[in-house]
Amino acid sequence: MSRLPQEIIVDILTYLPAKSLIRFKCVCRSWRSLISDPQFAKLHLKRAYEDENMNRQRLLVATDPLYSVDFEAASDGDNGNALVKLPYPNAESHNDSFAVGLFLGSCDGIVCILDEVDNVVLWNPSTRESKKLPGPSSFLNKDFSTGLGYDSSTDDYKMVIASSATATGSDQIMVEVFTLKTNTWRTVQGSLSGITLGGRYEGVFWNGALLWLGKQEGGAAHDLDVIVPFDIEEEKFMEAVPLPNHFYTAFLSISGNCLCVLGQLKPSGSCFEAWLASEYGVETSWKRLFAFPVDKLYLDCYSTEMWLTKKGEVLVDNRGCPGKLTLYHPVEDARKLLKVENDGDPFYDSAIYTESLVSLC
Structure with a gap:
């Protein structure tokens, strides 16, 4: 060599x-x-995003023990490599215990965690590096939407917390932004005219913006009508984009380099659809991938994560059905179950991340 x-x-x-x-x-x-070298970490990450043959996406499951799930390996029948146990992150000392409460965001292999005592921690599951953040002001007392993104203009990672409640009841919404390089939070004001964020929801980072689901004023009580983007560089909300259909429940994810929305359609939620968009904007062009009766999948209010595998299977994490992950192929009507051990809270959280060498220093 x-x-x-x-x-x-x-x-x-x-x-x-x-x-x-x-x-x-x-x-x-x-x-x-x-x-x-941080430059090598960037090249390694770039390769993972650009090479379609790469398999570096994982599902992080906050069971006890903690699991990293290679759902592409599971899709290929390689069950021996599909489930890997991980040690819990410890950002303070090697002697203190640590348990995951919620995942607040994921970007470039870094996962943001809210632990059981309300500490906010950044963690790279691949390198095991972790960092405890100073606490934000008061987001835990409100409905909030969160996300982690990368600002290419400053080469910095930003954690964002958007509170859907305001003291004045106006269109103004409080947004707290943490920047990794400065290790500080600051508050910025945003405006969402006629739109309500969908409660506690982990945003998806795509093409420079955090994306959340939201409800347009005047719609039905449970409809999710729009995607609400927050520009990471400019630190402001952008114009909301209508969903390709009216969803009763929905999830956002990334499939390849495309944005994907999966969920149940109104009015009864009896139909499940998946849509894909390669570009984002007010005139976003959506393509429907498939539709099938929702009773083919076990879905409930505790389902926390959905993803599409390269074979077109739907990954569903049913934390309401403890320890069960489902891979469903809509064309072949075939189902695979992955079972993970769990000695902790049966209603665990989960998040998608990319294996990377990105450092928190």
Whole structure:
């Protein structure tokens, strides 16, 4: 390997999973320096997003023990590598206990966690690096929407908490923004005219914006009508975009480089649909992928995460059915169940993340 040009070595290493690269830091000093370089971490992450053959998406399940689920491996029948137990993150000391309460956001392999004693912690499950954040002002006392995103203009990660309750009852909404480089929170004011955010909801980061589901004023009581974007760089709300259909319940996720919305349609919620968009804006063009009767899937108010595999299967985390993850193929009408151990709270949370080497320093 030493006879190869450095750029060839770098290119080869970007194809490898984070777990292997962390072990390879012990090969020699030059490899340790290379793999620890933030620029290499960016190249490695870029490869994961651009190469369709890569399989670095995981479902992080806040059971006890904590699990990382490779749902693509499960889809391919590789059950031996589908479920991996992880140690709980510990941002303060190696002797203190730590338990996950809620996932507040995920971006580039970094996951934001609210623990059981209301600490906010950033964690990279691949590198095991964690960082406890200073507490925000008072978001825990209100309905709130959260998310984690990347500001390419400053090369910084931002945690966002948007409170759907205001003291004045106006269109103004309080938004708290944490920046990793400054390690501080600040408050910015936003406006959502005629739109209500969908309560405690973890936003999806896509194309420079955090996306939440919202309800347009005047709609039916349970309809989710619009997607509400928050520009990470400008730190302001953008114009809401209508959903491709009226959903009774819905989830946002990313499939490849496209935005995906999955959920039950009104009025009765008896039909389940999946839609895809490659570009985002007021004139967003949506494509319906499939539809099927909702009784093909076990769904309830506790279902917390949905995703599409490369084979077109729907991943559903039914935390209301403890320890059960479902992969459903709508064309073949085939179902696979993945069971995880859980000695903790049966109503656990979950989040999608990308395996990466991104550092919190």
